Amino acid sequence: MPSRQTPAAPRGWRRYALPLGLGVAALAALGLWMKGGAEQAASTVASAPPPAGPQFFGQVGGNEGLAIPNDRAERRRQLVEHVQLTDHTYCSYREGSKYPMESRPAAHNPDQLHPNQPIAEMHPMRVEGGATSATVLLQTSQSHVYLAAGESAAFSLRAVNAQGETVPLVVTRAVAQGMTYGASRATGQVALAFADDGAGADPVSGDNAFAGVLSPAQTGLAGFHGTIRTEVRYTAGGRNGFALFDVVYTPTLPATWSGQVREAVENGSLNFYLRLDVRQPGRYVVTGRVDDARGRPFAVATYNEVLETGPREIRLAVFGKLMTDETPALPLTLRDVDGYLLRENVDPDRLLMPRLAGRVVASRTKSMNGVSNAEWQSEERDRYLAEYAKDRNMARERLAAFEPGQPLPPSACAQPGAPTRP
Template sequence: MPTKRSKAGLVGVVVAVAVALAVVFWSGEGQEAAPPLPAPVSTAAAVQTSTQPGGPLGLLPAGPERAEQARLLAEQFQLADHTYCSYLASTRYPVSSRPIAEHPDQVYPNQLVTETTPMRGEGGRGGDPNVLLQTSQSRVFMVAGEAVAFSLRAVNAQGGTLPLVVTRAVSGGLTFGGARPAAQVSLAFSDDGSGADPVSGDSHYAAVLAPAQTSLAQFNGTIRTEVRYTVNGRAGVALFDVIYSPEVPALWAGAAREVIDDGSLSYVLKADVRQAGRYIVTGRVDDAKGKPFALATFNDVLRAGPNEIKLTVFGKLLHDKAPAMPLTLRDVDGYLLKENVDPDRALMPRLEGKVVTGKAHPLRSFSDAEYAGEERTRHLEEFSKDLTRARAALAALDPAQPPPASQCAASAVK
């Protein structure tokens, strides 16, 4: 019979392997691949134990201990198989070309940002929980020359409009530490049907902030608008934040075009880059019926001067989802990424709405091959080795039993 030390060692090995696999599987989103698993102990060590100190190695005899060992090894195989299959499926397309369903917050980036919250007083205190404040703002990130519209109104729990009076509204840049305070700008919220207010006299107040036309024109960072109001004699406060970029690192230069490139569908956009550096550009792709289909991303270093930015819809993604053709690229936004500063980006002017609609290409025009990047290939090889070891451990424990099948990689695991 095995000693207590040998059995404890086996359980420790299996637990360590399971923890390592779990860490890999739940690694952070946005990375192409998780780091490879550390190599577990050898198969022989996982399935054999010492019959006595210094004695020969041998398999556990039949009994509860052997059944427990079989259970643990089966769990190890299942976890290794799940990790391999999940990674295989989630990386069949590159990170630069993904189904847009994976990023629901990115589908319509230029929609109004709306919120309904209980009425709040100064510092979050006071207010009236029976009064709900409905607010909206037209954007969060702003480029030089852009404007943002704010609105607010008060309703009761049944949705009925309550009389609201705006008493003061001021916008100012947020500064920290010993930074010099930014200038403040007064905003005029109105309910007269002009400007950002569509209907007069409905207790729905609105205002527009255009930093470039104010003393905030050169402020770089978060601009907070504080609105003080009253409802039924009670005072409340509403806050709106936007991130403003007064510098323009690059400008769009010319019309976009659609090309078939290396088995995928790409949209090529021209840009005049003023500041060299790493640029992140994102575009949304709809099918012929207007249904959101893909999110295409460019992430690379651009030199100063004329450049081409390529947004790609991967061929395998087109084959798997078979969207109605032709496709339309819309709502493109981009920025120069900055390191170790706040804010961490300088925005390019956004391209709102349709940018380009292509041709009705047949699916045979595109490749059906999975993404085969170096990092993906390397990680799949490591995960496959872990799966092979786990499978071999089970086979060594009971050679009479057929080897377990993988959910997705039976042909890849020897």
């Protein structure tokens, strides 16, 4: 379900101890002394050939023995890494939060752009006992997963072989039933008709694709709230198989649309206002998709607020900087609006509103007049930016003090007031 995400609190940098590795020689000398005395151990260590691979031993003050690792180089490496890490954290958060969560680019939400497109799948034919057929593939489609009161879902299935050729299929049984758990009383079964006659949900007659429609409000499942499973039994390729289709159904409407939509350019953004009649109070989550004048998906606008009962108005905003950054072809079109009343700590977790499929309204705004290029501001964003900037500044100051006069690593983004070389 949609929810607001709070970024993780900034964490300070921790210093790391620098291992010297001098215990290796001490242990070796101790072992040799136990075998033949301290003088023999010293002679053996001095005459031993250097180990293969990285050389940890060498000349120290003209005598053979242990070389102290380059502490300065290691320290600099850690300081540079910390500068890069804090810079990346600051820049990533600033870039990701320049638009509000209620108005995001379409490219950031590809799974939400076309909620009313059928869900199509293809998988091996499932047979009794959990096995699958290696010779028959089943193609299925489902028009919707979530159904508000009065809405319907269409299902279809078709069998093919590995070459994509049609395999004759016959539907022998199709029933829908509400899914219950524990001590809940089981619901009755509702028979569904699947046909290949070019009528109803089946677009083409005689193509061996069978389709059926589930309309819970017109059956004994009209009062059921939850997951309804449709089980279709069929034969194909000389074997018996089955397919399952699940939908989540809401038997009552928590709110309905009044049909009134208006728009306004306010505070640098383009806002769409939709009227609704709220029957049940609570937190409502509403999502709309916005296309540009060429039909290209441009933005996803979301409303997430608590509403009281009675006539209300919600706002779906297209943020100004998002418009100036992406420069969509105007006017914009609001389409495919859906929403629900959030129910916390229960299952199902929502009561669905009727969907507004297709175009809802085309904007009259045809220019960028009044649209702002300013980044989104909020108390929370300012607070996190200040913390991340403080971490970044401290890291850069440490590196600057460690090697004065040397250039700092380049930043991935600009920050006013960043520390500079003295």
